[in-house]
Amino acid sequence: xxxxxxxxxxxxxxxxxxxxxxxxxxxxxxxxxxxxxxxxxxxxxxxxxxxxxxxxxxxxxxxxxxxxxxxxxxxxxxxxxxxxxxxxxxxxxxxxxxxxxxxxxxxxxxxxxxxxxxxxxxxxxxxxxxxxxxxxxxxxxxxxxxxxxxxxxxxxxxxxxxxxxxxxxxxxxxxxxxxxxxxxxxx
Amino acid sequence: xxxxxxxxxxxxxxxxxxxxxxxxxxxxxxxxxxxxxxxxxxxxxxxxxxxxxxxxxxxxxxxxxxxxxxxxxxxxxxxxxxxxxxxxxxxxxxxxxxxxxxxxxxxxxxxxxxxxxxxxxxxxxxxxxxxxxxxxxxxxxxxxxxxxxxxxxxxxxxxxxxxxxxxxxxxxxxxxxxxxxxxxxxx
DNA sequence: TACCGATTTTGATATTTGTCAAAAATATCT
DNA sequence: AGATATTTTTGACAAATATCAAAATCGGTA
Numbered sequence: 001x002x003x004x005x006x007x008x009x010x011x012x013x014x015x016x017x018x019x020x021x022x023x024x025x026x027x028x029x030x031x032x033x034x035x036x037x038x039x040x041x042x043x044x045x046x047x048x049x050x051x052x053x054x055x056x057x058x059x060x061x062x063x064x065x066x067x068x069x070x071x072x073x074x075x076x077x078x079x080x081x082x083x084x085x086x087x088x089x090x091x092x093x094x095x096x097x098x099x100x101x102x103x104x105x106x107x108x109x110x111x112x113x114x115x116x117x118x119x120x121x122x123x124x125x126x127x128x129x130x131x132x133x134x135x136x137x138x139x140x141x142x143x144x145x146x147x148x149x150x151x152x153x154x155x156x157x158x159x160x161x162x163x164x165x166x167x168x169x170x171x172x173x174x175x176x177x178x179x180x181x182x183x184x185x186x187x
Numbered sequence: 188x189x190x191x192x193x194x195x196x197x198x199x200x201x202x203x204x205x206x207x208x209x210x211x212x213x214x215x216x217x218x219x220x221x222x223x224x225x226x227x228x229x230x231x232x233x234x235x236x237x238x239x240x241x242x243x244x245x246x247x248x249x250x251x252x253x254x255x256x257x258x259x260x261x262x263x264x265x266x267x268x269x270x271x272x273x274x275x276x277x278x279x280x281x282x283x284x285x286x287x288x289x290x291x292x293x294x295x296x297x298x299x300x301x302x303x304x305x306x307x308x309x310x311x312x313x314x315x316x317x318x319x320x321x322x323x324x325x326x327x328x329x330x331x332x333x334x335x336x337x338x339x340x341x342x343x344x345x346x347x348x349x350x351x352x353x354x355x356x357x358x359x360x361x362x363x364x365x366x367x368x369x370x371x372x373x374x
Numbered sequence: 375t376a377c378c379g380a381t382t383t384t385g386a387t388a389t390t391t392g393t394c395a396a397a398a399a400t401a402t403c404t
Numbered sequence: 405a406g407a408t409a410t411t412t413t414t415g416a417c418a419a420a421t422a423t424c425a426a427a428a429t430c431g432g433t434a
Contacts, residue, residue: 060329080321083314112307119306120299126313127270133317134267137324141360142247145391165412173328175392180413332421352382365421367383 001073003048003101010121017115024107030054030094036076037092042085043078044105052098053162057170058090066171069095069159075125076100095163145174146182188260190235190288197308204302211294215287217241223263223287224279229272230265231292239285240349244357245277253358256282256346262312263287282350332361333369 003025007013013021028047030036036054037043047054047070054076056067067090070076081088082105112119139148149172153160159168169179190212194200200208215234217223223241224230234241241263243254254277257263265275269292299306326335336359340347346355356366 065329080318083318116303116306119303119310123306123310123313126310126317130313130317130320131267131270133320133324137320137327140324140327142252164410176412177393177414178391181391184413351380362422363382364384364423368421371383 002050006048006073007121010124011117017118020111020114024104024111026102028100028102030098030100032094032097035091035093036100037078037081037088037090039089039091040087043081043088043092046075046077046082046103046105046108047092048101048103049074049076050099050101052100053095053159054092054098054100055095055163055167056090056092057167064166064170066163066167069156069163069167069171071158071162075129079129095167140173145172145178146185148172148174149179149182189237193235193260194308197311198304204305207298207301211291211298213289215289217281217285217287219281219284222278222280224265224268224275224277226276226278227274230268230275230279233262233264233269233290233292233295234279235288235290236261236263237286237288239287240282240346241279241285241287242282242350242354243277243279244354251353251357253350253354256343256350256354256358258345258349262316266316282354327360332359332365333372335359335361336366336369 004013004018004021007021027050028036030052036047037045039058049070049072051072053069053071055069056076056078057064058067059065068076076092078088078090078092080086085105108122112122139151143151149168152168152172163171165179165183166176169176172179191200191205191208194208214237215223217239223234224232226245236257236259238259240256240258242256243263243265244251245254246252255263263279265277265279267273268275272292295309299309326338330338336355339355339359350358352366352370353363356363359366
């Protein structure tokens, strides 16, 4: 899904808004395993994913923990860094060759001021993300490892082929050994 | 903190905006243990808490699970119900005699259209809530029961006196027996 | 103040998941 | 295709936390 068709589904994109968007955004091609945002840097950009798959991860006890996956038609950023204007605690990398639209923070702020109706998009995106996060928290708090995995299979089936076992396990908050046993046990 | 002084810290509140706010909001007094939003109803309102303490909870396996606490100067709503326009999966109740400002969903939408600068407030509130939720998710995923409790003590010390052990335990995702043992063990 | 119900604490045991180590399977590169 | 690196699976055991039951404590009220 292109960035423009996504936006058009939320607000009317006038010619002048479109021109402004073109001037502040930039298309970015990243290869598989290529880092997009490095940990401890400021993440100044919001990325819309036109094609491909990216993930955010960080290290906890020396191990990579995948914090989120984002695929075609979704946004990716180190939300905390982007909003709070603090260094990113996570690295963003592409899991596949991907095409991203880069939206710099400063450009977005300019956009909000010049086209106040775009604040609506920012709010709607944030709300949607909040709900997803809330669902994930509830799942983590009340579902056991197997139930969480089953839920993942239902909600993100395409990622089963596109992400590794270890990446999925850490996203679900379990070890890869446990996930491997869950897969073996369910037939 | 009053609702108006809170708003004024984010945007300029003109006289006409103030008048509109007065027309769409309503002050609500609720007593201790009184329900504010019942489970399975639509939660059509956002509440700003001028005084008191409220919590959201639901039932999981027959037990009450406290999903959040909100005190003076914070907002409370069943976010999912309010945003997604679905029935609430949680009940909101006052833990103390409280004074709330009720902001109905329809009034808020009207406000966004009439005063586009208020979209900004909606976005900023949602962003702040997102970051808090993300911190909580990380805590749940990587901290053990004791660390989570210690973090709670540091970040919400006043709630230690105002909420019960069982309410705090379920909020932290542990049983009240475990929390009781944590308290006994740390001296 | 003494009682009653609710909340908190303590104890014994069970369950889930993690840890560490090694083997097996799979993917990658030349 | 073969060699090597990476990922996944399997096994034995350990740790954290849950469960169930009962005792102790607390708080409000007659």
